[in-house]
Amino acid sequence: MTKIDLIRTKSSADFYEVDLLIDEKPLAEQFYSLTNKEELLLLALAWDKKLTSPQETQYIQELLKQKKSGNIPLLICPDDLDFDCTVVVVKISYKSDSVVWHKIGYVKKENFSxxxxxxxxxxxxxxxxxxxxxxxxxxxxxxxxxxxxxxxxxxxxxxxxxxRRIWHYDHPYFNDDQNIEWLVELNWTFDLPVYDDILTKLIKLVESDPL
Structure with a gap:
């Protein structure tokens, strides 16, 4: 099983942020080591914070709470914090006792209307x-x-x-693989109870955010 945990990291702005730790290495660093793409180090985790649009935040929260398999926004531009800028999705599937992250990729904009x-x-x-x-x-x-x-x-x-626009347009767009530039195969398999505990903590962080 792939190990997953939460870690508090100190940002350049002198405040603490929560990050995912995968096999004892920060998520972005794992992705960088697999892809050699430095821009992935600059993106923000979309699961632990409120985005610019409350409805985009709610969309991600619903996907996590409902344990929906599919392509889910994972990393996002830290400046804009919305779906109009850079979005990296992760393809997830739920099993009876585990969760698999199959691969990650950029959402392409050329097909967007x-x-x-x-x-x-x-x-x-x-x-x-x-x-x-x-x-x-x-x-x-x-x-x-x-x-x-x-x-x-x-x-x-x-x-x-x-x-409605998010669920009827963005959601199908994210889940059409022709709209994704896949970067790397992961095939990370997490223990379901441990994974659920991590998601619960991330969801609570968003729900407790006063902004």
Whole structure:
């Protein structure tokens, strides 16, 4: 089994950050030793902090809490802390008694379409639930959709609009392997109870962050 633990490291800004320790070596250092890519040393762990967008933070937290297999954002640009900048995903699968990190890779931007993401929220009627129809009026939305002032709706319902865009566009985009520049095979296998304990601690760090 691959060993995993948490470690507190002192940053250049003279405060402490939490990092993952893999086989007694900091996560970024492990990745650097495998890829020789120095830029990986500069990225931030996305699992222990609040991102610029609360909905992007919630998205990652939900993936971790629900133990979802797939490509999950792991490292992120420390300056922007959002999905619009550099994102490194890890391909994860859950077994009955273990968790496997198969490989890591950069999310490529060339296939990304903001226009498609923009229409993946409320504008995508195929994702509507019964409550949406009741709340916003079937007659108004389905018979007069061309006249909808979408910007006005988003200004009132932006939290939900952004959540839907993330789950309906970013999530499928991250999980389409053609959108990932895979860097290295890992095949790290972690003991599930130990791994769950680490995730619980990381989730609590985010939930206790007052910012």
């Amino acid at each position: 903001f226009d498609k993401k923009k229409t993946s929220g409320y504008m995508d009627y195929s994702t509507w639930v019964e409550n949406d129809v009741e709340k916003y009026s079937e007659d108004y939305f389905f018979k007069k959709s061309k006249d909808i002032n979408w910007e006005a709706l988003w200004s009132l319902e932006w939290t939900e609009e952004e959540r």
